[in-house]
Amino acid sequence: MTRRLAAVVGALLTMAASMFAVPASAGAAAAPGFHVSDGRLLDANGKEFVLRGVNHAHAWYPDRTGKALADVKALGANSVRVVLGTGDRWAKNDTADVTAVVAQCKKNRLICVLEAHDTTGYGEQSGAASLSRAVDYWISVQNALKGQEKYVILNVGNEPFGNTGYRTWAADTSDAVKRLRAAGFQHTLMADAPNWGQDWSFTMRDNAAGVFASDSQRNTVFSIHMYGVFDTAAEVDDYLNRFVKAGLPLVVGEFGDKHSDGDPDENAIMSRTRQLGLGYMGWSWSGNGSGVEYLDMATGFDAGRLTGWGQRFFNGADGIKETSREASVFSG
Template sequence: MKRRLATIAAVLITLTAAVFTVVNPAWAATGLRVSGRNIVEANGSTFVMRGINHMHTWYAGQTQSFADMKAAGANTVRVVLSGGRWTANTAADVTNVISLCKANKLICVLENHDTTGYGEDSAAYTLDQAVNYWIGLKSVLVGQENYVVINIGNEPIGNTNPGQWTAATVAAIQKMRTNGFEHLLMIDAPNWGQDWQYTMRDNAQTVLNADTRANTVLSIHMYAVFNTAASIRNYLDVFQNNNWPLVIGEFGWQFASGEVDDTTLMAEAQARGIGYLGWSWAGNTDPILDMTNNFDATSLTTWGQRIVNGPNGLKATSKEATIFSGVQPSSPTPSSASPSPSSPSPSPSSPSPSTSNPPVGACTATYAVTGSWPGGFQGDVKVTAGSAAISGWAVTWTFANGQTVSNAWGATVTSSGSTVTGRNAAWNGALAAGASTNFGFLGSWAGTNAVPTVTCAAA
């Protein structure tokens, strides 16, 4: 629901559940990832988005809004960006946006708005062009997987030939992965995001299967099509029954007859553990959709009061991501266990993982290359406690081929010549007996990228 709203007849159609069942292969992802129909953090904690859309590309000076949205209860902000349809947001600007999100303890969903209404709006960009924008920002996005979700393209197809959405989306996901992105990807529906012809619903499995990392969440935008409790519940039922990951990436409120039933929407999202992101903080040409008056956090509109202070609103249901607080799950989760037999095997060109073998009761570490491109690579180190609990750990290895580490997450990594040491962060040092955690890093290489032997010392 943007500066230009698509006019859609509110048609209530009873949904028929598909018979497919999704089985996501296990994958030792770094940062935010999909597990079943849930989003989880690197430590295995389930994360449910409770957030607000912010029209940054048109109001780049409204940086105070990040702190204000956090104070309103949001744990996530979906940030509108442009690669050129409007004033392009540069790498430096996106870096600042990510910093603002992190400083205010908000998960950052970055979306490219250029694709809005493609096929119906002649100014809209293709999803392939949106992917090119993300590739141009890769240097500032890689390494931020704990904090950043990439929403490839906003409402990428209008109401003209929505069937083209499936192939375009599959190609976009695959191009993102081929270019080394490991982030959680968010995919918007066609029909200006509302999927009233059910293209996304009916092709969800095909799209999810296209992601070699099994790390994609689908996004529905709920406006006039979803004007009754039944229409909302029926749509959400299909995704829940098939175990498909879904968030409500945009929605408004029932400000007039025939508009979205926001009360039911927020209640159903809370009951089902589905994330929601309301549109929007301020700046709409239709101000009825503004949550604040002129970006003033002390002046909430009716819509702002409903989503911020309502019974299933932000302040009542939002929980901050544990990456910001150091909170760990109460017990090891499936994502912390050894990879299941369904996990993809390393490709023939990938080095084999290296595992340490310290005494029982200490810790072990496994080093693996999870992505590689000319001159660079991404590594993942899994640390596992032995037969007794540990309060801290340090992993050490020596590169044999001149590789270097440029940045890391989930650990403090230092280098002395070719020797690299990764020490636990504040939130992942204490491990119960047999429990695991991971940290990742980006590195450079030339010619050969052999996997080193790693050692793990427990505290």
């Protein structure tokens, strides 16, 4: 989850020329599962896959996960982004638990995006873990992930910096990617933006090419979280198109229809991602608290009681029902 931003930079920074320096397919090694080619995410069959998914807070509601995954699948989602705890801020989801989560995703024919949540707001949020600690976590549960490259995308750390200390995002993210590859991970990796995921400083935007090039497998996708910073169609368009023009893979890993830091333009987010062929994953299925309960898609985890946001997300224009397609790995 994002939180209220301390300040938002209003003026767009100039795009770094280096962002255009690395073709997304250059130097890519053969991958056993999901892989990036020319800025697009392909599944293990070489078919383009566009994420149309939901975030689910497994770390806090593990007893809800089985039914939640079945419900979002029934509503048309093709993927789920699963909140995991590393043990730094929240109780650790261990190897056995992660194994069970992946099995539930596969049972429901959902691509599983696993994310380490304890990094949220590092440098600003008390107790938040570094990306290096997130890598330690992934290595500790690696046995749950081996052989699952066709079904699992590894989101290294959720919103890994707040609004302070974020200038090391590129170096820290590159180091995390290198360590994961050295440890033998062959999964597609997902890198979240700093600034509570919203990248108002354009740190991820202007350094994504360098991070991508640091991945020996050229198999990293970038994730922007769109809340109050993205309250106009112009801001949504500019950010998404910068990545598309650079040939760099991007998804909207979180967004909502309102937020405490402003009113995100969810209509623009959903329509522009459809037009550009980019993935999105809405926050979140159910269980939100601390004043952001309005981000629940289902009241009390009940698929029969979708909220206004849930109705918009699943059944509205450019929503899940209209645009989601199941990954080809589930159909042979």
